[in-house]
Amino acid sequence: MRLKKGSFLWYLYLDKIYCLLSVRNVKALAEYFHILDVHGKNTLNDVLFYHFLHHVTDLKRHRQHCIGLEQFYMLVCMLLAHENHLEGQFMYRHSRPVFDLLDLKGDLRIGAKNFGMYRFLFNIHKQELKDLFHDFDVTGDNLLNYQEFKLYTIIYIDKLQRRQKTEEKEK
Amino acid sequence: MEEKPSKVSLKSSDRHDSDKESVHSDIRDLWTTTTLSQAQLNMPLSEVCEGFDAEGRSISKTRGWYSPGSRSLDEGDKASHKPEEMDEHALVELELHRGSSMEIIPGEDTASQIEAEKSSSMSSLNIAKHTPHRAYWAEQQSRLPLPLMELMENEALEILTKALRSELPTNPQELPRQILATS
Numbered sequence: 001m002r003l004k005k006g007s008f009l010w011y012l013y014l015d016k017i018y019c020l021l022s023v024r025n026v027k028a029l030a031e032y033f034h035i036l037d038v039h040g041k042n043t044l045n046d047v048l049f050y051h052f053l054h055h056v057t058d059l060k061r062h063r064q065h066c067i068g069l070e071q072f073y074m075l076v077c078m079l080l081a082h083e084n085h086l087e088g089q090f091m092y093r094h095s096r097p098v099f100d101l102l103d104l105k106g107d108l109r110i111g112a113k114n115f116g117m118y119r120f121l122f123n124i125h126k127q128e129l130k131d132l133f134h135d136f137d138v139t140g141d142n143l144l145n146y147q148e149f150k151l152y153t154i155i156y157i158d159k160l161q162r163r164q165k166t167e168e169k170e171k
Numbered sequence: 172m173e174e175k176p177s178k179v180s181l182k183s184s185d186r187h188d189s190d191k192e193s194v195h196s197d198i199r200d201l202w203t204t205t206t207l208s209q210a211q212l213n214m215p216l217s218e219v220c221e222g223f224d225a226e227g228r229s230i231s232k233t234r235g236w237y238s239p240g241s242r243s244l245d246e247g248d249k250a251s252h253k254p255e256e257m258d259e260h261a262l263v264e265l266e267l268h269r270g271s272s273m274e275i276i277p278g279e280d281t282a283s284q285i286e287a288e289k290s291s292s293m294s295s296l297n298i299a300k301h302t303p304h305r306a307y308w309a310e311q312q313s314r315l316p317l318p319l320m321e322l323m324e325n326e327a328l329e330i331l332t333k334a335l336r337s338e339l340p341t342n343p344q345e346l347p348r349q350i351l352a353t354s
Binding site: 011032 | 323
């Protein structure tokens with residue numbers, strides 16, 4: 001799922017290290033949300049959210065859901081992280097919210113199936129997901145708890161930084 | 172997330188750069204190398220947004236980012252509140268005189284400056300605690316460009332129009348609940 005070039009969100013940007021929006025961008029985003037929130041409920045209903053996603057991204061299929069401002073902000077940050085290839089950084093810096101997002105059942109565990117449904121948000125390939133569960137499921141229950149997930153993000157970012165250093169040296 | 176105070180400063184003269192792109196990229200670097208204080212991190216999103224007017228200035232009495240004309244964010248440190256009517260120019264001068272010796276000049280290599288900055292003493296921690304968040308302040312110098320605000324509004328209206336048209340039945344009396352849902 002990519003942002004459409006020239007859309008308003010496409011012009012926003014995340015801080016490269018902490019993967020946060022600046023205050024100015026948050027203010028603009030909140031104003032954008034409130035314009036869309038025609039009913040004044042601090043929520044985009046399913047129809048509005050559907051049309052929003054289809055207008056600003058290349059998403060083809062979408063199940064209709066409502067979304068509040070907090071989740072909207074999180075979604076936009078994830079879209080921007082994906083757009084700017086900061087998925088790993090984003091997961092590392094915001095591991096708790098990402099874990100809570102993937103913990104669909106609310107049992108403080110992430111299953112492979114649920115993670116697989118949303119792996120596209122973080123640009124994780126199928127084989128990478130299999131390797132992830134193989135390497136980091138320390139408890140062996142085919143589920144990731146928060147500590148295992150956090151460990152994965154730390155190792156991931158460490159590998160990324162090493163790769164970047166190697167690439168810089170080669171240059 | 173780490174909570175180190177901002178230690179980056181910019182020359183005020185450079186903030187009025189006519190080259191919008193270089194200012195925009197400077198702000199990106201500034202945000203990249205700047206950290207947020209802990210008091211600013213745990214704020215709910217809606218509270219952050221409520222505390223600002225259309226110009227991005229803080230209007231909240233009890234919370235809000237540092238900005239000219241607003242009160243201090245740090246509720247636990249109210250003694251350090253700046254005067255509400257501090258002149259913007261005076262504020263910039265105050266920062267320049269107070270702040271660290273490190274300055275980031277746009278266009279120059281900042282890596283060594285950033286490294287030295289990170290290893291500066293605790294005195295700068297205290298100073299930074301009482302000065303406006305520099306990255307925010309720098310950002311406020313160059314507002315979101317008007318065409319982008321117009322783009323934002325037009326895009327939102329387009330989405331609303333599409334949503335409305337997709338749901339309008341041939342018989343207007345049968346308007347769907349999704350569009351007309353009211354509290």
